[in-house]
Amino acid sequence: MDNKIQQRLQVKACIEEIKDIDELSRLFFRELFHLDVSLEHLFPGSVLVLNRKFANMLNTLKNVKHLEKISDSLASMGERHLQKYGVKVEHLPLAQHALLAALEAYPAVNLAENNLKHAWENVFNDVADLMIAAMQQSDSSDVQLNTYTCSHPHFLADIGGEEVVTRVHERFYDVMFEHPWLEGFFYGKSKSSLIMKQSQFMVAAFGGKNEYQGDTPAFAHMHMFITDAMLDERQHVLRAAILAEGLSPDEAQYWLDVDDSFRSGIAKQDVSECVTKCPGQFPLVVKDRKN
Numbered sequence: 509m510d511n512k513i514q515q516r517l518q519v520k521a522c523i524e525e526i527k528d529i530d531e532l533s534r535l536f537f538r539e540l541f542h543l544d545v546s547l548e549h550l551f552p553g554s555v556l557v558l559n560r561k562f563a564n565m566l567n568t569l570k571n572v573k574h575l576e577k578i579s580d581s582l583a584s585m586g587e588r589h590l591q592k593y594g595v596k597v598e599h600l601p602l603a604q605h606a607l608l609a610a611l612e613a614y615p616a617v618n619l620a621e622n623n624l625k626h627a628w629e630n631v632f633n634d635v636a637d638l639m640i641a642a643m644q645q646s647d648s649s650d651v652q653l654n655t656y657t658c659s660h661p662h663f664l665a666d667i668g669g670e671e672v673v674t675r676v677h678e679r680f681y682d683v684m685f686e687h688p689w690l691e692g693f694f695y696g697k698s699k700s701s702l703i704m705k706q707s708q709f710m711v712a713a714f715g716g717k718n719e720y721q722g723d724t725p726a727f728a729h730m731h732m733f734i735t736d737a738m739l740d741e742r743q744h745v746l747r748a749a750i751l752a753e754g755l756s757p758d759e760a761q762y763w764l765d766v767d768d769s770f771r772s773g774i775a776k777q778d779v780s781e782c783v784t785k786c787p788g789q790f791p792l793v794v795k796d797r798k799n
């Protein structure tokens with residue numbers, strides 16, 4: 509059998525054996541956003557939405573045995589990615605890298621076996637090449653990018669660097685851990701670790717270095733029933749912490765806007781939108797205000 513066909517069937521068989529696609533999705537987005545945190549803004553929405561998008565991608569890669577026959581539909585998919593979703597050609601290698609890293613970290617897949625890694629690389633490249641060719645030919649003059657554009661490239665330096673981000677989060681979590689309403693989310697959590705993670709995350713979101721290794725906000729909060737009212741309250745606390753650290757009201761507003769751009773992945777209307785990791789685990793629900 510043609511080597512390419514063999515590799516496509518190998519990838520298909522590998523995908524069919526993956527029992528927990530949602531876990532692979534979590535690993536994929538963690539890797540992808542670690543490579544480029546601004547890509548978060550191409551993927552608004554909850555874990556359910558992210559998992560569906562990831563499943564779409566895998567599904568395409570699963571069904572490419574006769575790639576040449578579906579090249580037209582892959583070309584239009586490439587155009588949709590550019591025109592409608594704001595994906596750029598240079599994002600495709602990032603997605604490939606993230607997918608391979610996710611497969612590497614997924615315990616039931618052994619990429620070293622039977623040259624499986626090579627098969628994945630080739631199948632992804634063949635699909636991506638068709639998408640890229642169409643993206644390059646497509647008229648991108650009226651592309652509506654929903655990517656996050658950093659309007660303050662020097663924000664981090666202007667406010668005094670990472671130390672200031674950390675100091676704000678120290679103040680912020682001091683209040684959140686004692687908060688009469690929201691403290692319930694933080695029982696048993698390590699304050700210092702949260703300060704560190706939140707600071708690394710926001711430094712990356714402000715365009716600084718990306719040292720954040722944790723989950724994407726949608727996954728980190730998927731089991732927590734966090735409402736818009738709670739997110740509003742959290743923003744009040746954060747604003748106070750930012751101002752107390754000496755930043756101007758404009759700087760505070762910019763910080764809050766960046767922070768709030770992650771809301772759609774976290775906010776839930778109903779407890780049924782919570783996603784738990786395993787059967788028997790319950791959503792984390794914090795009742796009404798205690799004061």
Ligand code: HEM
Binds near residue numbers: 565569593595
């Ligand atoms: C081999 C690579 C890829 C494949 C096979 C693929 C496949 C798909 C498919 C089948 C869909 C469903 C909607 C449609 O068909 O238009 C989709 C949606 C999407 N893809 Fe991809 N994709 C790939 C790479 C990427 C990359 C690199 C990004 C961005 C970093 C991306 C971002 C998106 C987004 C944001 C949507 C959702 C659009 C929406 O529903 O709002 N994809 N992808």
Ligand code: HEM
Binds near residue numbers: 739
């Ligand atoms: C009322 C709203 C929120 C509450 C109650 C909340 C609560 C929490 C809790 C309890 C954790 C610890 C999770 C764990 O260790 O298992 C956490 C982690 C985290 N949160 Fe939030 N959060 C909220 C909103 C946000 C927002 C808007 C952002 C983004 C700007 C954010 C970013 C993070 C990050 C980066 C982590 C670390 C995730 C990790 O360890 O992998 N949170 N949050």
